[in-house]
Amino acid sequence: MADDNTQREYDGVLVNIVEYVYHFTPKSDKAWRKAKIALLDSIACAFESLQNEEARSLIGPYFPSKDKSTGARLPGTDLAMDPMKVAFDFGSLIRFLDHNDAMGGMEWGHPSDNIGAILPIADWLDQVAEAAGKPRFKMETVLEALIKAYEVQGCLQQLNAFNKVGIDHTILVRIASTAVVSWLLGNSEAQALSALSHAWMDGGPLRTFRQSPNTGPRKGWAAGDACMRAVQLCMIAGRGQPGAPTALSAPRWGFYDSIYKGSELLLKAAYGTFVVEHVFFKCFPVEGHAASGAEAALVLSKKLRQLQTDPLSDIEQVKVRTQQAAMTIINKQGPLHNAADRDHCMQYIIAVILAKGEMIEVGDYQDSSVWAQDPRVESLRARIEMVEEPQFTQDYHAPTKRSVSTALTAVLKEGQNIEEVLVEYPMGHPFRKDTADAVKEKYAKLVTSCLGAGDKANKVNSLADVDLQTLREMEVSKFVDLLTLEKPLNGHLAAEDVGA
Numbered sequence: 001m002a003d004d005n006t007q008r009e010y011d012g013v014l015v016n017i018v019e020y021v022y023h024f025t026p027k028s029d030k031a032w033r034k035a036k037i038a039l040l041d042s043i044a045c046a047f048e049s050l051q052n053e054e055a056r057s058l059i060g061p062y063f064p065s066k067d068k069s070t071g072a073r074l075p076g077t078d079l080a081m082d083p084m085k086v087a088f089d090f091g092s093l094i095r096f097l098d099h100n101d102a103m104g105g106m107e108w109g110h111p112s113d114n115i116g117a118i119l120p121i122a123d124w125l126d127q128v129a130e131a132a133g134k135p136r137f138k139m140e141t142v143l144e145a146l147i148k149a150y151e152v153q154g155c156l157q158q159l160n161a162f163n164k165v166g167i168d169h170t171i172l173v174r175i176a177s178t179a180v181v182s183w184l185l186g187n188s189e190a191q192a193l194s195a196l197s198h199a200w201m202d203g204g205p206l207r208t209f210r211q212s213p214n215t216g217p218r219k220g221w222a223a224g225d226a227c228m229r230a231v232q233l234c235m236i237a238g239r240g241q242p243g244a245p246t247a248l249s250a251p252r253w254g255f256y257d258s259i260y261k262g263s264e265l266l267l268k269a270a271y272g273t274f275v276v277e278h279v280f281f282k283c284f285p286v287e288g289h290a291a292s293g294a295e296a297a298l299v300l301s302k303k304l305r306q307l308q309t310d311p312l313s314d315i316e317q318v319k320v321r322t323q324q325a326a327m328t329i330i331n332k333q334g335p336l337h338n339a340a341d342r343d344h345c346m347q348y349i350i351a352v353i354l355a356k357g358e359m360i361e362v363g364d365y366q367d368s369s370v371w372a373q374d375p376r377v378e379s380l381r382a383r384i385e386m387v388e389e390p391q392f393t394q395d396y397h398a399p400t401k402r403s404v405s406t407a408l409t410a411v412l413k414e415g416q417n418i419e420e421v422l423v424e425y426p427m428g429h430p431f432r433k434d435t436a437d438a439v440k441e442k443y444a445k446l447v448t449s450c451l452g453a454g455d456k457a458n459k460v461n462s463l464a465d466v467d468l469q470t471l472r473e474m475e476v477s478k479f480v481d482l483l484t485l486e487k488p489l490n491g492h493l494a495a496e497d498v499g500a
Contacts, residue, residue: 008245013265014196017152018189020271021179026147031273035143036468037439038101038150039119041281042112043075043483044443045100046093047450047460048362050076054339055096058221059089072120075483076450083124084231091116091173092224097362098343101279101428102288103150104396104404105158108325109169111279113223114149117177117230118142119480121184126476139479140472145180147276152176154275159266163328165259167204170222174199177230187238194243195233200255201247202229212332215341278402281428283438285362289326290346291426293406294360297353299421300408304354309412311354312376316413318350321389322406323396331386339365342372347384350408351377395424404429440464456485 026032049055059074061081072086073079076093079086091113094100100112119142126137153176162171178199182192205225209218237243248255248265256264268274286294300318304311332345342348342365352360352371364371371377392405409420425431427438444461451457459482466474 010193010197010243010245011248013248013267014193014200016267016271017175017179017196018182018192020152021148021183022189022192024148024271026144026273028273028277031147031276032143032468032472033436034276034279035146035150036471037281037436038112038146038276038279039115039143040443040464041439042094042100042115043460043463044439044446045095045097045112046090047076048099048446049093049096050450052097052362054217055093055220058092058096058224061085072124073480073484075119075480076485078485078487083120084228084235086120086124087117087177087231088221088224088228089116090120090224091227092221095223096220097285098220098287099282099285099362101281103154103157103275103279104288104325104402105154106161106397107157107163107169107172108288108329109153109157109172110223111150111153111176111275113170113173113226114153114177114180115146116224117181117227118145118149118184119476121181121231122476123480125184130475130477137476138472139474139476141184142476142479143472145184147273148183148271149176149180150276150279151271151273152179154279155268155271156265158268162204163207165261166207167259168207168210168222170226171202171204173223173226174202174230177227178233181230181234182237185234185238187234191237191240192234193245194241195230195237197243197245197247198233198237198241199230201244203255203259210329210344212334212341213337215344216338217340219340219344278430280404280430281435281439281442283427283435283442284359285343285365286349286360287330287344287346289323289404290330290349290406291428292404292423293320293322293326293346293408294349294353295426296406296408296421296423297350298359299423300410300418301354301357303418303421304410305357307418311410312380314412314414315354315380315383315410316415317411318354318380318384319409319411320346320350320384320386320406322346322386322392323404324388324393325396326406327386327388333382336372338367345381346386347381348377350384351381354380402431 071080072083074086074089094116095113100110102110122137122142129136153172156172178195182195208214330344330346336342352364395401395403403424405424407420407422410418428435443464447460448457
C-alpha cells in the first residue's frame with residue numbers, strides 16, 4: 001500500500017496490521033466469549049488499583065477544572081477528561097498492580113493494556129455521536145477492537161524478543177492501540193499507516209525500569225503512557241500528518257538497523273483470534289511467570305505445616321526449577337527497593353507465601369507490609385535457589401503444550417527433603433476449564449473491595465451476568481455509566497482537586 005504523499009510502498013508489517021484491523025471480522029464464538037472475560041478482568045484490575053495510593057497519584061487532569069460535563073469518563077471515579085489523559089489513567093490503573101492478563105512467547109506482555117485506549121475513545125465517540133444524533137457506538141465495537149488489539153500485540157510477541165535489545169514490551173501496546181484506535185476514530189487506512197509508522201519511529205522505552213537495579217513504579221504506568229501516545233498519534237495522522245513508509249526498513253535510520261540490531265520482525269502467516277482465545281488470566285497478583293511458582297509454594301507451605309515445621313527457621317534451602325522467561329524477569333538477588341521490585345521477584349513471592357501459609361496479596365508487596373520489613377523473610381529469600389529447567393522452557397514455547405511450569409522442593413535443616421511440588425498450568429491458564437469462573441470471582445471480589453457493599457457495587461457486578469449478545473448491543477456510554485461514580489470514593493481526591 002502506497003503513501004498518499006510519497007507514493008512509496010509501506011513496510012509489509014504495517015500493511016498487514018492495517019489490513020487485518022480494517023477488514024477482518026471475528027467469527028469465533030470463543031473469541032467473543034473470551035473478549036468479554038478480558039474486559040471484565042481489566043476493569044476489576046483498574047478498580048483494585050484505585051485502592052492504591054501510588055496509583056491514585058497518577059490519575060486526574062494535569063490542569064484541573066470543575067467542569068465534568070464533557071470528555072471520556074474514567075471507570076471507578078467521577079472524572080471526565082480529555083480522552084488522551086483518560087487513556088493514560090485507565091491504562092495505568094489496569095496495569096499498575098500487575099494483576100491483569102498476560103501473554104507469553106519470545107516476548108512477554110499484557111494485551112489488556114490496550115483496553116486503556118480502547119474503552120475511553122469508544123466512550124468519547126459514543127457521547128459525540130449521541131450529541132450529534134448519529135448512530136451510536138456499541139460494545140460490540142469495543143469487543144472487536146479488543147480482539148484485534150490482543151491479536152496484533154500477542155502475535156508480534158510470539159516470535160520477536162524486544163527484550164533482547166533492551167526494549168520494553170509496551171512498545172507493542174503503542175503499536176496495537178494505534179492500529180485499533182485509528183479504526184475506531186474512522187481514520188482512513190492511509191492515515192492508519194501514517195500513525196503506525198510514527199508509532200514505530202518512536203522507538204521503544206528502555207526495559208531498564210522493569211529490571212534490577214532500576215525496577216520502579218514506571219513499569220505500572222508504562223502501558224498507560226503507550227495508550228496515551230497511541231491516541232495522540234491517531235489524532236495527528238487523522239489531521240493529515242504524513243507517515244514514513246519505511247519506518248522499519250530504511251537503511252541505517254529505520255527501526256531494524258537503528259534499534260533491532262539489523263534483524264527483521266518475524267510474523268505469523270495471518271492474524272486471526274488466537275491471542276484472545278489463549279490469553280492467561282492472573283487470579284492472584286503475581287507476575288505471570290510466577291503464577292505456577294506461587295501455587296506450588298502454597299502447596300509446599302501446607303506440607304511443611306503438616307510436618308509442624310516453621311518455614312522461616314526450619315528450611316535450609318528451597319530449590320526452584322522454572323522456565324527461562326522467569327529466570328530473566330523475576331530471578332532477583334540482593335536488596336529489593338520498593339513494591340515494584342518485590343512483585344517482580346520470584347524468591348520474595350515464594351518466601352512470603354511460605355511464611356504466611358496463604359496466597360500473596362497486593363498489600364504484601366508494599367513497604368509497609370510486615371513481610372517486607374521482616375528480616376526472616378529476607379533470610380529465607382536468600383536461601384531460595386532458582387535454575388532453568390530446559391524442558392520447562394521447551395514446553396513453554398511448544399504450541400500444543402504452552403505450560404508455565406515451576407517446581408519447588410524444600411530441604412529442611414535436619415536434612416529431610418520435602419517431595420517436589422510441580423505446577424504446569426496455574427489457575428487462569430487458558431487450558432484450565434475453571435478459568436472463566438475464577439475470573440468472575442476475582443471481578444466480584446475486587447469491585448466490592450473498591451466500592452464496598454451497596455447499590456453501586458451491585459450494578460457493576462451485574463455486568464458479569466449480562467449475556468454476551470446483550471453486552472454486544474449495549475451502547476458504550478451506557479456501559480461506562482455503570483462504571484463511573486457521581487462523587488469520589490472515600491479517600492479519593494475530588495475531580496476538581498486531582499492533579500492540583
